[in-house]
Amino acid sequence: MEKVNYECRIIGVPKTIDNDLEGTDHCPGYGSAAKYIATSISEVYKDSIVYEAGAITIIEVMGRHAGWLVGASALAGLAGTPPDLIYFPEITFDFESFLNDVESVYKKKKNCLVAVSEGIRFADGNFVSDAKPAAYDGFGHEQLGGLAANLVALAKLRTGAKIRGIELSLLQRSAAHLASQTDIDEAFLAGKSAVELAIAGQSGKMIAFEREYINNSYHCKIITQPLTIAANQEKKVPRNWINEAGTYVTQEFIDYALPLIQGENTRATENGLPRFAQLKKIRAEVNDN
């Protein structure tokens, strides 16, 4: 822009529910998606224990390259309704270990709640979601139903248990009715800070969040980073925030994610339905005379 002498200031504002951008403590959007995932896991957990006959429930969560979203399922533990197993894209997926893990929980509890990231991959680097069960179970046909359906079909053969697959699909990124107020406030702050920075004449910067604890209480501070920091790399969940077996988070992850889902959004409703903000076109009054 400077080269062509075009006066345009560029300020980046991070946003992704995937939460995988470098240079910022977390991204706007993540807290709300994490809250949706944890809440849904809680509610599905309650649904799964009302039947005498046990069941294995496999819940597929977004996040193709990083396990921030699938890890958020563990927050449901604070409501007394944790998943039993979590599978991260950061950990190589081994189908035999998966079946052994699930079978072992199911045998003990007659119930097993599993959260899997859509991004889990085999040791050869191939996505499990692209796997053809034919290669593993001799069904002799391809699979179209996606990851959860894949794992359900395979685990059913092994355990004989009632198995259900739930894909949180794009519900997890569009469920504004369950947004975290903390996330909404921070997203607003990020946008506001970007505009202020541009007005102040800055350019080539990215707004970022830095976490502070004041009297043990979480606070979010706006900082700026070079715009290039978030390009071409994905921030993964640190290995020591995942347990040794690779099937659950550690306390570090909980401490990181929990503050981000706080605060109930007092959402606007009308007719018992969401009321969406609308930008109204203001028609320029043209005087014909």
Place this chain on the structure above:
Amino acid sequence: MEKVNYECRIIGVPKTIDNDLEGTDHCPGYGSAAKYIATSISEVYKDSIVYEAGAITIIEVMGRHAGWLVGASALAGLAGTPPDLIYFPEITFDFESFLNDVESVYKKKKNCLVAVSEGIRFADGNFVSDAKPAAYDGFGHEQLGGLAANLVALAKLRTGAKIRGIELSLLQRSAAHLASQTDIDEAFLAGKSAVELAIAGQSGKMIAFEREYINNSYHCKIITQPLTIAANQEKKVPRNWINEAGTYVTQEFIDYALPLIQGENTRATENGLPRFAQLKKIRAEVNDN
């Protein structure tokens, strides 16, 4: 019970999100599931129009024998975010008509949002969810992914459009965080009335709801019905509450369902997560002496 002189009073309390019981205006549970479905359709609608490239979105809703739940998707229209097409178990499903309908909406709007009931069936009585695409598209393999995945695979071939399938799965029956306050109040009233009836010495009755309008405002009145009324039959959506083409509801359906989703539930939360009520075991103190 009377025969064997066993003093036990039986009072039925209807409950099913499917809303397909005879003898009652509606069933506890339905209003909350309807609210969840309408809200989710609204949010998915907003998600689907943010991209330049259009998409066809097929949302699978529960209700194996009656279209009360899938019809509730039309309530999203009151938020300005209606589905384009709705497919009911009450209407024979014709695959060619479905493809023509979807293609025609997509060509006009570059977007098409479709709600389908899990219970749609072909003219021969077979569930579409059990269909093997092989029979229709020559893929040469079976399908495991369920109804939405089935229709997605098939419609993709015809339109070439970006198509997404979303199964609301058991999220639609467990999402207590989005319960309708009207539904909660009525469910409480139904249980309370059943207990009162039993205490008063009655038996063999079912609690039911009757709808009243007082000054044009919806009210729910408790009535009693013989316990046998709800057995062995399913209440379908009346044919004249579905439009002539069989692909949307009429105003009668909206007027019926809208009052049932009113009222935001001020749900208890803790740590930003649902707080569930717990029945505590009171240990009987046994005196050994």
